[in-house]
Amino acid sequence: MIDFTALEKIFQEAAARGRDFLLEPEGYAFMRHLDLPVPAFAVLGPGEPVTGAHIKAIPSEKAVLKVVSPSILHKTDVGGVAITANTVEAVAQARDAMHAALCTQFPEGVIEGYLLCEFVPYTKELGAEVLIGCRLSGDFGPIVTYGYGGVETEFLARILPQGQSVTIFSAFDRDKATLGAVVDGANVSQKLLGRIRGQKPLAKRKDLLALLETFAAVAARFSPHKPASPFQLVEWEVNPFVASGGRLVALDFLLRFARNTPLPAPKPVEKIRNLLLPSSIAVMGASERGMNPGRIILRNILREGFPVEGMFCVKPGVESLDGVRCVPDVASLPGPVDLLVLAVDAAQVPGILEAVIAHHKAESVIVIPGGFGETKGTKKLAAHAKAKLAESRKTDWGGPVINGGNCLGIRSLAGRYDTLFLPEYKLALPHGRVSPMALVSQSGAFLVSKTNKLGRVNPKYSISVGNQMDLTVADYLEYLKGDPALRFFALYVEGFALGDGLRLARLVRDLDREGRPVLFYKAGRTEEGKKASAGHTASIAGDWPTCDAIMARAGAVVTSSVEDFEALVKMFAFLMDKRPRGLRLGAVSNAGYECVSIADNLAGLTLPDFAPATTDRLRAVFEKVRIASIVDIHNPIDLTPMAGDEAYDEVSRAVLDDPAVDCGVIGVVPLTPALNTLEAAEGHAEDLTRAESIVSRLIRLKAEHPKPFIVAVDGGRLYDAMSYALEDAGVPVFRTVERGLKLFSAYLQKVIR
Numbered sequence: 001m002i003d004f005t006a007l008e009k010i011f012q013e014a015a016a017r018g019r020d021f022l023l024e025p026e027g028y029a030f031m032r033h034l035d036l037p038v039p040a041f042a043v044l045g046p047g048e049p050v051t052g053a054h055i056k057a058i059p060s061e062k063a064v065l066k067v068v069s070p071s072i073l074h075k076t077d078v079g080g081v082a083i084t085a086n087t088v089e090a091v092a093q094a095r096d097a098m099h100a101a102l103c104t105q106f107p108e109g110v111i112e113g114y115l116l117c118e119f120v121p122y123t124k125e126l127g128a129e130v131l132i133g134c135r136l137s138g139d140f141g142p143i144v145t146y147g148y149g150g151v152e153t154e155f156l157a158r159i160l161p162q163g164q165s166v167t168i169f170s171a172f173d174r175d176k177a178t179l180g181a182v183v184d185g186a187n188v189s190q191k192l193l194g195r196i197r198g199q200k201p202l203a204k205r206k207d208l209l210a211l212l213e214t215f216a217a218v219a220a221r222f223s224p225h226k227p228a229s230p231f232q233l234v235e236w237e238v239n240p241f242v243a244s245g246g247r248l249v250a251l252d253f254l255l256r257f258a259r260n261t262p263l264p265a266p267k268p269v270e271k272i273r274n275l276l277l278p279s280s281i282a283v284m285g286a287s288e289r290g291m292n293p294g295r296i297i298l299r300n301i302l303r304e305g306f307p308v309e310g311m312f313c314v315k316p317g318v319e320s321l322d323g324v325r326c327v328p329d330v331a332s333l334p335g336p337v338d339l340l341v342l343a344v345d346a347a348q349v350p351g352i353l354e355a356v357i358a359h360h361k362a363e364s365v366i367v368i369p370g371g372f373g374e375t376k377g378t379k380k381l382a383a384h385a386k387a388k389l390a391e392s393r394k395t396d397w398g399g400p401v402i403n404g405g406n407c408l409g410i411r412s413l414a415g416r417y418d419t420l421f422l423p424e425y426k427l428a429l430p431h432g433r434v435s436p437m438a439l440v441s442q443s444g445a446f447l448v449s450k451t452n453k454l455g456r457v458n459p460k461y462s463i464s465v466g467n468q469m470d471l472t473v474a475d476y477l478e479y480l481k482g483d484p485a486l487r488f489f490a491l492y493v494e495g496f497a498l499g500d501g502l503r504l505a506r507l508v509r510d511l512d513r514e515g516r517p518v519l520f521y522k523a524g525r526t527e528e529g530k531k532a533s534a535g536h537t538a539s540i541a542g543d544w545p546t547c548d549a550i551m552a553r554a555g556a557v558v559t560s561s562v563e564d565f566e567a568l569v570k571m572f573a574f575l576m577d578k579r580p581r582g583l584r585l586g587a588v589s590n591a592g593y594e595c596v597s598i599a600d601n602l603a604g605l606t607l608p609d610f611a612p613a614t615t616d617r618l619r620a621v622f623e624k625v626r627i628a629s630i631v632d633i634h635n636p637i638d639l640t641p642m643a644g645d646e647a648y649d650e651v652s653r654a655v656l657d658d659p660a661v662d663c664g665v666i667g668v669v670p671l672t673p674a675l676n677t678l679e680a681a682e683g684h685a686e687d688l689t690r691a692e693s694i695v696s697r698l699i700r701l702k703a704e705h706p707k708p709f710i711v712a713v714d715g716g717r718l719y720d721a722m723s724y725a726l727e728d729a730g731v732p733v734f735r736t737v738e739r740g741l742k743l744f745s746a747y748l749q750k751v752i753r
Contacts, residue, residue: 002214004221004229006033011222011231011257020234022255023068024115030255031238034214037249039118043068046099046111050092054116058086062119065094067102071110073254078105083119091116120249122242126152127191128202130248132211133237134171134219139501139543140550142171142219142233146212148188149240160187168549170502171219174212178553183208192243202243211241211248224263224499232260263499265390267470268398272479275364275401275471276461277415278338281306282362284314284330284352285343286321293368293421294343297409298322300418304411312337330355336362340400341409341419343368349405350381356400357392366419367404367466382469389470401475407466408444411451414460422448430458435573438480440465440473441492443523446562450492453566455727457573460486472497474504477518481507488572490519490565501547505554512555517572517750520556521565522547557750564743567734571710571747574730578708580748582662584608585741586655587636589667590643590675594714594737595636598665601738603745607635608660617654621647641672648675649697656707663748664709667737668694670719677713679721688722695722699729710744712737 010030014022022030028038042057044050067080075081079101084094095114102111122128129150137143147166148156156165167186169178183189183205192208194201215236220226222233234256241248281301285294298313299322313321316328327333330340330352340362342352346369356362392399403410409419413434420427427448435458441447444464451462461480465473473493480486489511496504508518525544552558559565585605587598599607610618615633622628625647627640637651648668656664670677676693678686688695698711710732713723723733734740 002217002221003033007218007222008229008231014257015231015259019070020256020258021070022257023070023112024066024253025068025113027253027255028115031250031253034218036211036214036238037247039064039120039249039251041115041117044095044114044116046113048113050088050095052088055086055088055091058116058118060119061086063091064117064119065091065098066115066117067098067111068113068115069106069111071106072102078102086119120242120244120251122244122249123202124150125191127188128243129240130188130192130242131166131237131239132215132241133235133239134215134233135235135237136219136223136232137501137543137546138498139496140170140505140546141225141499141502142216142223143546143550144169144171144174144212144216144219146182146186146188149242153239162545163549166545168546169216169553170505170550171216171223172225172502173550173553174216174220176209179209179212179216182212201246203246203248207248222257222260224261225502227260227262230260231257234258264497265393267475268393268401269475269479271363271398271401272471272476274338275366275403276410276412276479278310278364278417280310280312280335280337281339281341281417282312282314282327282330282333282337283324283341283343285341285368286313286315288315288318288321291423292343294341295321296421296423297341297343297368297419298324300420300424303424304413304416304418306416314340330361331359333361336360338362339364339366339417341366341368343421345369346405347381350385353385353402354388357388360397362400365400365402365404366407366409367402367469368407368409368419368421369404370406386469402470403463404466405469406444407464408448409464411462412460413458420444420448420451420462420464427452430454430456432456432458434458434460436460436485436487436576437489437569437573438463438476438486439490439492439569440476440480442466442468442473442494443492446492450566450569454569454573455724456730457570459490468495468497472500474500474507477504477507477511481511486516487576488517488519490569492521492523492565494523501550505550505556508551508556509554515753518556519559519565519568519572520551521559521562522551557746567732567739567743568747570727571732571743572751574732575708575747575751578706580663580708580752582752583745583748584660584662585635586610586658586661586664587667588639588648588652588655588664589636589669589712589737590639590641590648590672591667591669591714592638594667594669594712595638597737598636598667598741601741603742604749605663605741605745608658610635610655610658611660614654614658618651621650621654641669642674644674645676645692645694645697648694649701652698652701652709653705656701656705656709661707663707663744665712665737665741665744666698666709667712667714668722670713670715670722677715677719677722688725695725698726698731702729702731708748710734710740712740 025043031038042054063086065082082094084090131149134144145166167182192203236255238250238253283298286298287295311324313324313326315326318326411418437459438461439459440463442465447464583605589595618633676686680687712734726733
């Protein structure tokens with residue numbers, strides 16, 4: 001049982017001395033309270049006589065002498081560390097020599113004393129030194145890192161792929177399964193636990209688990225997420241723990257703390273219902289003469305079928321606009337509207353929000369204009385508006401919720417409105433079947449570009465969050481989680497509000513357990529390390545590695561590129577009604593190189609042998625089209641460029657029907673004249689739209705077969721029409737099998753339960 005009161009007292013004493021960090025003697029005392037193995041030690045004053053009691057406290061023949069000073073961070077660099085014989089004479093001589101040398105470099109009073117430590121013998125090999133640390137992330141709260149320690153720590157983090165040198169997890173995620181996975185999966189554990197051939201164990205697995213549990217428990221306790229404590233642990237790192245005598249001993253550390261600061265108050269997330277499913281909407285900023293953003297928004301809302309009797313325009317001097325009743329100002333609205341859309345100049349926003357709050361005129365607001373709260377001239381105004389909003393949250397009413405600013409708005413199919421202020425001729429919106437998903441993006445440009453590129457994918461909600469002055473990505477996911485009709489979610493994030501990363505990860509975990517996947521892309525990945533502190537933990541566990549590790553551990557499908565994000569959104573939307581049983585792949589192509597590429601890029605999939613009945617069925621097709629003598633029957637099937645549309649269809653169906661096959665990839669190198677892969681045109685007889693074409697056949701196969709498959713169309717611009725025709729019918733298409741299989745595998749491993 002951890003004595004948190006004793007740890008708090010150490011922080012209090014250091015803070016009383018004007019410090020926000022612990023000196024080495026305090027740190028050793030801190031770790032002793034936690035039953036962590038540290039060297040035996042004694043403290044010497046600068047001029048204090050060395051006695052037999054000091055020597056007796058150190059059980060080794062040699063001792064390590066270190067300077068104790070709040071001004072000296074890197075002791076070795078200034079001669080502040082020495083190894084000496086553990087005798088009164090030798091220690092006194094080493095201490096006096098060190099003190100004399102340091103006094104020439106530092107002012108009087110900087111040196112508080114000297115630490116005499118046990119000399120701990122250990123093997124200085126890669127994997128025998130371990131870093132365990134924790135730090136407070138503004139986004140994800142307290143996190144813990146475990147990996148290679150010693151002087152190579154940062155070097156290894158730079159040269160090894162992400163996650164290979166250090167493992168990162170949330171301090172709140174410390175159940176046995178998580179800690180076991182961290183220890184067993186980390187590269188550094190393999191040597192420590194004797195899992196390398198010819199190596200003896202240097203430490204016990206239970207000791208590693210206990211160390212990680214202790215760091216996580218302390219980090220979680222001293223954080224803003226546990227406001228009962230007056231302190232928060234900013235960073236605590238032991239580098240290294242060394243393997244000595246079958247145990248891990250802490251040799252060096254740093255620890256920084258601060259006064260605890262509360263997290264932002266929770267918002268009335270339930271009011272997002274007013275925003276996404278409004279019964280009344282008011283638009284402010286629509287032009288009477290031209291097609292400005294406000295007027296486009298007004299017409300887009302009408303186009304989506306929102307009832308005109310539930311709409312208002314805030315427009316002085318005008319009775320109606322596009323058949324919508326106008327009022328001169330916000331205060332003149334006949335009652336509180338569910339949603340107010342502000343398409344006005346950024347400088348007007350604070351005054352309008354103040355009027356909304358003063359007169360209780362809107363339950364939710366979409367703030368369109370950019371620059372609000374971001375430019376020099378609006379920061380003070382935005383701060384004033386936020387203060388008024390915070391006051392309203394303390395009332396029985398609870399105030400409005402605000403989306404934006406700097407956003408393109410929202411398209412809510414369920415709410416029958418669209419505030420994306422692009423004219424329809426510039427943004428061809430999908431129509432027809434509603435995709436049971438929500439697309440939430442911090443960037444409005446990202447939202448509309450993906451809406452344009454996702455083709456027939458028609459999200460129930462498309463939300464541009466903007467700069468998150470109030471509502472955040474996590475707020476939306478918390479609300480949308482309660483809609484059982486939403487089967488998956490796609491999130492594009494550039495930055496988090498304080499504590500929102502951890503909150504989002506918890507929501508993702510809940511949704512993942514319900515079988516409702518979350519696709520996640522985080523931009524701004526190169527910021528890590530820019531604000532790194534003196535410790536390794538902050539520099540190697542920067543913003544992006546932490547985000548990646550924690551979101552992936554929570555169950556998100558973390559994509560490495562925008563292109564992968566787009567492709568996976570399509571795959572989840574197109575294949576959600578298929579129910580794959582496993583990762584056994586049936587593969588068909590008409591090119592030998594593509595069959596080799598399939599075998600080389602399985603990404604966790606397997607190629608089972610075909611059943612005898614399938615082999616007989618395939619042989620009959622090959623004999624019918626006279627290619628039996630040149631085609632071997634094995635997985636993948638190489639049809640050669642001689643196979644036509646009908647043979648392709650029959651072979652693909654036979655492969656997918658095989659009981660050993662769970663899913664399929666159908667590669668089509670479209671240049672062969674045997675296939676209809678071109679649009680009708682002069683100079684050839686092909687027509688990819690005719691009923692017997694390979695395109696039409698694959699579309700029917702997708703509609704009729706219960707097993708999921710993807711198609712690879714490996715050709716240039718001439719075959720874009722073929723790809724678009726397949727995608728328009730809901731068939732996942734890739735231009736290379738390598739990329740297709742990588743993402744298909746990621747999809748399958750997420751949906752197979």
